[in-house]
Amino acid sequence: MTALLVALGAALGALSRHLVVSVLRTRGATAAGGVLTVNATGSLLLGLVAGHASGTGPGWLLPLVGVGFCGAYTTFATHAVEVASAARTGRTRHALADLGLNLVLGVVLVSLGWAVTA
Numbered sequence: 567m568t569a570l571l572v573a574l575g576a577a578l579g580a581l582s583r584h585l586v587v588s589v590l591r592t593r594g595a596t597a598a599g600g601v602l603t604v605n606a607t608g609s610l611l612l613g614l615v616a617g618h619a620s621g622t623g624p625g626w627l628l629p630l631v632g633v634g635f636c637g638a639y640t641t642f643a644t645h646a647v648e649v650a651s652a653a654r655t656g657r658t659r660h661a662l663a664d665l666g667l668n669l670v671l672g673v674v675l676v677s678l679g680w681a682v683t684a
Protein backbone atom coordinates (compact mmCIF):
# COMPACT_ATOMS: atom_id res chain seq x y z
CA MET A 567 0.00 0.00 0.00
CA THR A 568 2.85 2.40 0.77
CA ALA A 569 4.32 1.99 -2.70
CA LEU A 570 0.95 2.89 -4.24
CA LEU A 571 0.73 6.03 -2.10
CA VAL A 572 4.23 7.08 -3.19
CA ALA A 573 3.42 6.39 -6.85
CA LEU A 574 0.17 8.36 -6.72
CA GLY A 575 1.88 11.27 -4.98
CA ALA A 576 4.74 11.20 -7.49
CA ALA A 577 2.36 11.30 -10.45
CA LEU A 578 0.56 14.30 -8.98
CA GLY A 579 3.83 16.00 -8.04
CA ALA A 580 5.36 15.65 -11.50
CA LEU A 581 2.20 16.94 -13.15
CA SER A 582 2.04 19.86 -10.72
CA ARG A 583 5.67 20.78 -11.37
CA HIS A 584 5.05 20.77 -15.10
CA LEU A 585 1.96 22.96 -14.74
CA VAL A 586 3.59 25.46 -12.37
CA VAL A 587 6.72 25.84 -14.51
CA SER A 588 4.64 26.13 -17.70
CA VAL A 589 2.44 28.86 -16.23
CA LEU A 590 5.46 30.74 -14.90
CA ARG A 591 7.23 30.51 -18.26
CA THR A 592 4.19 31.93 -20.09
CA ARG A 593 4.32 34.84 -17.65
CA GLY A 594 7.94 35.60 -18.41
CA ALA A 595 9.82 33.61 -15.78
CA THR A 596 13.14 32.08 -16.72
CA ALA A 597 13.71 28.34 -16.47
CA ALA A 598 15.83 28.94 -13.36
CA GLY A 599 13.03 31.04 -11.86
CA GLY A 600 10.54 28.24 -12.42
CA VAL A 601 12.84 25.70 -10.79
CA LEU A 602 13.46 28.04 -7.85
CA THR A 603 9.72 28.50 -7.38
CA VAL A 604 8.90 24.78 -7.34
CA ASN A 605 11.85 23.99 -5.09
CA ALA A 606 10.92 26.74 -2.62
CA THR A 607 7.21 25.89 -2.48
CA GLY A 608 8.02 22.19 -2.33
CA SER A 609 10.40 22.78 0.58
CA LEU A 610 7.71 24.64 2.49
CA LEU A 611 5.17 21.89 1.82
CA LEU A 612 7.65 19.19 2.81
CA GLY A 613 8.40 21.02 6.06
CA LEU A 614 4.68 21.29 6.83
CA VAL A 615 4.15 17.60 6.09
CA ALA A 616 7.23 16.43 8.01
CA GLY A 617 6.31 18.50 11.03
CA HIS A 618 2.76 17.18 11.03
CA ALA A 619 3.84 13.59 10.40
CA SER A 620 6.36 13.75 13.26
CA GLY A 621 3.48 14.24 15.68
CA THR A 622 0.12 12.64 15.37
CA GLY A 623 -0.21 12.84 11.58
CA PRO A 624 -1.89 10.02 9.67
CA GLY A 625 0.38 7.21 8.43
CA TRP A 626 -0.44 7.85 4.75
CA LEU A 627 0.62 11.52 4.80
CA LEU A 628 4.39 11.18 4.59
CA PRO A 629 4.48 8.51 1.82
CA LEU A 630 1.82 10.25 -0.30
CA VAL A 631 2.73 13.90 0.09
CA GLY A 632 6.23 13.96 1.59
CA VAL A 633 7.96 11.25 -0.43
CA GLY A 634 5.72 10.96 -3.49
CA PHE A 635 4.40 14.44 -4.23
CA CYS A 636 7.29 16.55 -2.90
CA GLY A 637 9.89 14.13 -4.27
CA ALA A 638 8.53 14.50 -7.80
CA TYR A 639 7.48 18.15 -7.51
CA THR A 640 10.86 19.47 -6.40
CA THR A 641 13.83 18.90 -8.62
CA PHE A 642 17.49 18.75 -7.75
CA ALA A 643 18.53 17.43 -11.16
CA THR A 644 16.93 20.27 -13.11
CA HIS A 645 18.40 22.76 -10.67
CA ALA A 646 21.84 21.24 -11.20
CA VAL A 647 21.43 21.57 -14.97
CA GLU A 648 20.41 25.24 -14.62
CA VAL A 649 23.44 26.01 -12.43
CA ALA A 650 25.85 24.10 -14.70
CA SER A 651 24.41 25.78 -17.78
CA ALA A 652 24.84 29.23 -16.29
CA ALA A 653 28.41 28.43 -15.24
CA ARG A 654 29.31 26.98 -18.67
CA THR A 655 28.05 30.07 -20.48
CA GLY A 656 30.08 32.43 -18.32
CA ARG A 657 27.24 33.55 -16.05
CA THR A 658 29.13 32.68 -12.89
CA ARG A 659 27.31 35.19 -10.67
CA HIS A 660 23.98 33.88 -11.89
CA ALA A 661 25.05 30.29 -11.18
CA LEU A 662 26.24 31.15 -7.67
CA ALA A 663 23.13 33.22 -6.91
CA ASP A 664 20.88 30.39 -8.13
CA LEU A 665 22.79 27.87 -6.05
CA GLY A 666 22.67 30.04 -2.94
CA LEU A 667 19.02 31.01 -3.30
CA ASN A 668 17.87 27.42 -3.74
CA LEU A 669 19.87 26.25 -0.74
CA VAL A 670 18.97 29.09 1.62
CA LEU A 671 15.29 29.26 0.64
CA GLY A 672 14.98 25.49 0.84
CA VAL A 673 16.42 25.24 4.35
CA VAL A 674 14.54 28.30 5.64
CA LEU A 675 11.19 27.22 4.19
CA VAL A 676 11.40 23.58 5.27
CA SER A 677 12.34 24.77 8.75
CA LEU A 678 9.47 27.25 8.80
CA GLY A 679 6.98 24.61 7.68
CA TRP A 680 8.23 22.15 10.27
CA ALA A 681 8.07 24.77 13.03
CA VAL A 682 4.50 25.68 12.16
CA THR A 683 3.18 22.11 12.27
CA ALA A 684 5.41 20.34 14.81
